[in-house]
Amino acid sequence: MDDVLDLSQTAFLLEQPFVQTALAAGAVLALLAGLLGPLVVGRGMAFAVHGVSELSFAGAAAALLVAGTAFVGVGALIGGVVVAVVFATMSAKRRENDTVIGVVLAFGLGLGVLFQSLYTGRTSNKFSLLVGQIVGVDSEQVAVLAIVGVVVAAALVALYRPLLFASLDPEMATARGVPTRTLAIAFALMLGTTTGLGIQIVGALLVLALLVTPAAAATAVTANPVAATVLSVVFAEVAVLGGIVLSLSPGLPISPYITTIGFVIYLVCRGVGALRLRRTGRRSLTVPA
Numbered sequence: 001m002d003d004v005l006d007l008s009q010t011a012f013l014l015e016q017p018f019v020q021t022a023l024a025a026g027a028v029l030a031l032l033a034g035l036l037g038p039l040v041v042g043r044g045m046a047f048a049v050h051g052v053s054e055l056s057f058a059g060a061a062a063a064l065l066v067a068g069t070a071f072v073g074v075g076a077l078i079g080g081v082v083v084a085v086v087f088a089t090m091s092a093k094r095r096e097n098d099t100v101i102g103v104v105l106a107f108g109l110g111l112g113v114l115f116q117s118l119y120t121g122r123t124s125n126k127f128s129l130l131v132g133q134i135v136g137v138d139s140e141q142v143a144v145l146a147i148v149g150v151v152v153a154a155a156l157v158a159l160y161r162p163l164l165f166a167s168l169d170p171e172m173a174t175a176r177g178v179p180t181r182t183l184a185i186a187f188a189l190m191l192g193t194t195t196g197l198g199i200q201i202v203g204a205l206l207v208l209a210l211l212v213t214p215a216a217a218a219t220a221v222t223a224n225p226v227a228a229t230v231l232s233v234v235f236a237e238v239a240v241l242g243g244i245v246l247s248l249s250p251g252l253p254i255s256p257y258i259t260t261i262g263f264v265i266y267l268v269c270r271g272v273g274a275l276r277l278r279r280t281g282r283r284s285l286t287v288p289a
Helices: 002-014 017-042 046-067 069-088 094-118 123-131 139-168 170-175 180-221 225-248 255-286
Strands: none
Touching: 002 017, 002 225, 017 046, 017 139, 017 180, 017 225, 046 069, 046 094, 046 123, 046 180, 069 094, 069 180, 123 180, 139 170, 139 180, 170 180, 180 225, 180 255, 225 255
């Protein structure tokens, strides 16, 4: 009986405009995250995404303190884009970059916590910057997200081949005359924009999960870049939309649902990838010399 009531309540909530708006926003954000995710993984930028999300969080918290909730998205966008471009122009040495990103990440998190502590408004406004408040998204935010999604997707299609080359083998790409630095900045702008817009919708913590986990799951089962991108989008959509739907009836935050679905998908893909590798290894051993 409880299950029936839960399903009935979920069905009722799915008919509400605010839930449908949340689903639309989640679908667009998942699409962007799924498209950019494989390149994030290919470029080894998972840690950098964490740094970008923390500075977006700091920018959003500063905007909340100074100008109120209406400008949270602007602050998050500025913070995310600026730090993403800074990361893109850093040294090519991975170890040095990780150190700088770690320092910037800690600074951004501390700054965001400070701004939140100084803010005397509603507690829910502060909490939503970390875990999001997707049910509070309005139609204007969805429209902005959709427009940005079209721009980012178009830019990604136009730059995909050289960007993929520069992501997988930057030294060879540079030797072939590919403008790797310019491409890095262009990708940073796309990443920072997506992260900044995502802060207000799913929070600083979930943006990292959306940009990394689905792509990591996809690359665990296929080495084909196009197939990995398609799977990444599918996994991101399943995690986001599934998380929103599952959270409706109990009335709990969507964060644990989205991250749990994404993590389960990742574990399954890792298992499938390991099984496929084992079978391939066995077949190679049976081939006569």
